[in-house]
Structure formats: C-alpha cells, structure tokens
Amino acid sequence: MSSSQPLVSVERRDDDVAVLRIENGKVNALSTGLLEQLEGAAQALIDAPPGAVVVTGGDRIFAAGADISEFAGPDEARAVGTCFLRALNAVADIPRAVIAAVSGVALGGGCELALACDLRIASDRARFGQPEILLGIIPGGGGTQRLARLVGPARAKDMILSGRQVDAEEALRIGLVDRVVPAAEVQDAAIAWAAELAAGAVAAQGLAKRAIDRGFDVTLGSGLELEQELFTQVFATDDARIGVESFREHGPGKARFTGR
Incomplete structure (x- = not known):
C-alpha cells in the first residue's frame, strides 16, 4: 500500500x-x-x-x-x-x-x-x-x-x-x-x-560495478565474456579518452574526468 x-x-x-x-x-x-x-x-x-x-x-x-x-x-x-x-x-x-x-x-x-x-x-x-x-x-x-x-x-x-x-x-x-x-x-x-x-571516472565505475554484480550470476567463462563486452564499451566514453590522454601526457592519477 x-x-x-x-x-x-x-x-x-x-x-x-x-x-x-x-x-x-x-x-x-x-x-x-x-x-x-x-x-x-x-x-x-x-x-x-x-x-x-x-x-x-x-x-x-x-x-x-x-x-x-x-x-x-x-x-x-x-x-x-x-x-x-x-x-x-x-x-x-x-x-x-x-x-x-x-x-x-x-x-x-x-x-x-x-x-x-x-x-x-x-x-x-x-x-x-x-x-x-x-x-x-x-x-x-x-x-x-x-x-x-x-x-x-x-x-x-x-x-x-x-x-x-x-x-x-x-x-x-x-x-x-x-x-x-x-x-x-x-x-x-x-x-x-x-x-x-x-570525482573519479564514474561511467567506468558503473560498468565495473555491472561486471562484478552480473558476473556472480553466471559462470566464470560468461563473466569473462561480459567483462570483455563492457571493457569495449568503456572506450566509447569521454572519461576513457581523457584518462588515456592524461596518462600519456602527465602520468597516472592526474586526469580530471567529466563523468561521461
């Protein structure tokens, strides 16, 4: 009610x-x-x-x-x-x-x-x-x-x-x-x-969370396939581009992510 x-x-x-x-x-x-x-x-x-x-x-x-x-x-x-x-x-x-x-x-x-x-x-x-x-x-x-x-x-x-x-x-x-x-x-x-x-790469966090949570419901092999699918998807985000470019130019831990 x-x-x-x-x-x-x-x-x-x-x-x-x-x-x-x-x-x-x-x-x-x-x-x-x-x-x-x-x-x-x-x-x-x-x-x-x-x-x-x-x-x-x-x-x-x-x-x-x-x-x-x-x-x-x-x-x-x-x-x-x-x-x-x-x-x-x-x-x-x-x-x-x-x-x-x-x-x-x-x-x-x-x-x-x-x-x-x-x-x-x-x-x-x-x-x-x-x-x-x-x-x-x-x-x-x-x-x-x-x-x-x-x-x-x-x-x-x-x-x-x-x-x-x-x-x-x-x-x-x-x-x-x-x-x-x-x-x-x-x-x-x-x-x-x-x-x-x-303040981090929240789009990537969401995909990582999905991989972990859904991976518990399937076999290891299926979980690994899911991880590969989401690993591919994350590279379509702005945060992945920003993070990779920042690493190349400034090293790790310096990226300022947009959440997209």
Missing part, C-alpha cells in the same frame, strides 16, 4: 553526491509504503545518476526490518517480499557507487538494505543481524543471497539460523562492513568517501 507521507528523501549535493535517507519514525520500519517510495527514489537515481550515493537512516536505528503489522499469511508475505525485491534491486541497480552509512542498528530488512549497497561504513556502535528465524520465518529481502555472497555461506548460516546480531568489530572482521568509524563521524565519513568516488 502506498503512503502519501514522505518516508524517503533524496538530497543532491554540490559535490555530486546524493544522500538517500530513510525517515519512518523512531525505528525506520520498512513498510510496503516506504519500500515503494524507496523504489521510486532509486529509479530516479538510475535515470539521472549522480556521482555517488550515500544511503542512511536514523542515528540509533539505521533501519529496522519489515513492518510486522503487515505480516499475516502466504499471500501477504508474497506481497511484502515483492516490495522488498523491487526496492532493494532498484538500489542495487543504481549505476554508481552506493555506500550505506550505518550509525546504529541494522536488523532484518535494514541489514538487507545495507547489503544491497556496494559498500558499507558503520559506526563503532552499529549492530547487524537477520533475526527473522526468531519469528519462525526466514529473510525475504535478499538476506539469504546477498549476505552469503558477501561473507560466505557458513557465516551467513551462522547469523541467519541463530538470529544473532554482530557488532561493528565482528562485522568488519568477517567482511560485512568495509570501514568502522566513531559514531559522530559516520555520516561525514560516508559523504567524504562518496565524494572521492564521485
């Missing part, structure tokens, strides 16, 4: 970073109304991509799981699961680097939202988990798939079958997050990281 209340906001900054923020009360529950807005916001970023994206939520709760009041039987579960699939796939499909900035708790669907991003930066007080098993159910927003691909099947099973939470230190150790910073710094650190990426 759609919600007329704004539950997702997008701020496009002067440094070409878009900050997508979840805003649904104290716990940031991922209701179907919020998920529909999230899908729309992500689609807008696909259609007119910035240089990079930061996805964030509340200071104490990044995002909780699904809205439990919407749970009932299999038919309702299918509707909720479809909303999660569409929204989080849209986030994952943004053709730029997407960084989750997790200040506090990311459980269930909130953890799955962070997993749909390309990179994750967490505060030192953050906690992650897929506690659905404690309700007698399983993750329905990609947790069984994205978590296993990120940390490996055994670690994913440990978290999902027990429902236990991991703190920021453990999340960093197992590869669930990429950076941990003090709580007061997580938003600024995420934006600074995104701005650094946004």
Whole structure:
C-alpha cells in the first residue's frame, strides 16, 4: 500500500553526491509504503545518476526490518517480499557507487538494505543481524543471497539460523562492513568517501560495478565474456579518452574526468 507521507528523501549535493535517507519514525520500519517510495527514489537515481550515493537512516536505528503489522499469511508475505525485491534491486541497480552509512542498528530488512549497497561504513556502535528465524520465518529481502555472497555461506548460516546480531568489530572482521568509524563521524565519513568516488571516472565505475554484480550470476567463462563486452564499451566514453590522454601526457592519477 502506498503512503502519501514522505518516508524517503533524496538530497543532491554540490559535490555530486546524493544522500538517500530513510525517515519512518523512531525505528525506520520498512513498510510496503516506504519500500515503494524507496523504489521510486532509486529509479530516479538510475535515470539521472549522480556521482555517488550515500544511503542512511536514523542515528540509533539505521533501519529496522519489515513492518510486522503487515505480516499475516502466504499471500501477504508474497506481497511484502515483492516490495522488498523491487526496492532493494532498484538500489542495487543504481549505476554508481552506493555506500550505506550505518550509525546504529541494522536488523532484518535494514541489514538487507545495507547489503544491497556496494559498500558499507558503520559506526563503532552499529549492530547487524537477520533475526527473522526468531519469528519462525526466514529473510525475504535478499538476506539469504546477498549476505552469503558477501561473507560466505557458513557465516551467513551462522547469523541467519541463530538470529544473532554482530557488532561493528565482528562485522568488519568477517567482511560485512568495509570501514568502522566513531559514531559522530559516520555520516561525514560516508559523504567524504562518496565524494572521492564521485570525482573519479564514474561511467567506468558503473560498468565495473555491472561486471562484478552480473558476473556472480553466471559462470566464470560468461563473466569473462561480459567483462570483455563492457571493457569495449568503456572506450566509447569521454572519461576513457581523457584518462588515456592524461596518462600519456602527465602520468597516472592526474586526469580530471567529466563523468561521461
């Protein structure tokens, strides 16, 4: 069910970073109304991509799981699961680097939202988990798939079958997050990281992201063929021309890219 209340906001900054923020009360529950807005916001970023994206939520709760009041039987579960699939796939499909900035708790669907991003930066007080098993159910927003691909099947099973939470230190150790910073710094650190990426060859970044993500779904041989196809495509961009010419004239690391 759609919600007329704004539950997702997008701020496009002067440094070409878009900050997508979840805003649904104290716990940031991922209701179907919020998920529909999230899908729309992500689609807008696909259609007119910035240089990079930061996805964030509340200071104490990044995002909780699904809205439990919407749970009932299999038919309702299918509707909720479809909303999660569409929204989080849209986030994952943004053709730029997407960084989750997790200040506090990311459980269930909130953890799955962070997993749909390309990179994750967490505060030192953050906690992650897929506690659905404690309700007698399983993750329905990609947790069984994205978590296993990120940390490996055994670690994913440990978290999902027990429902236990991991703190920021453990999340960093197992590869669930990429950076941990003090709580007061997580938003600024995420934006600074995104701005650094946004100043690079973002068209090439988008193609590299596509090669990596789609390569997981196919055989190694097919993935290598996909890489060759995208490697060829990237040479049609202005950034490839600028980068190669700059390297020839000035050496590495001096190019000023246009993002086209």
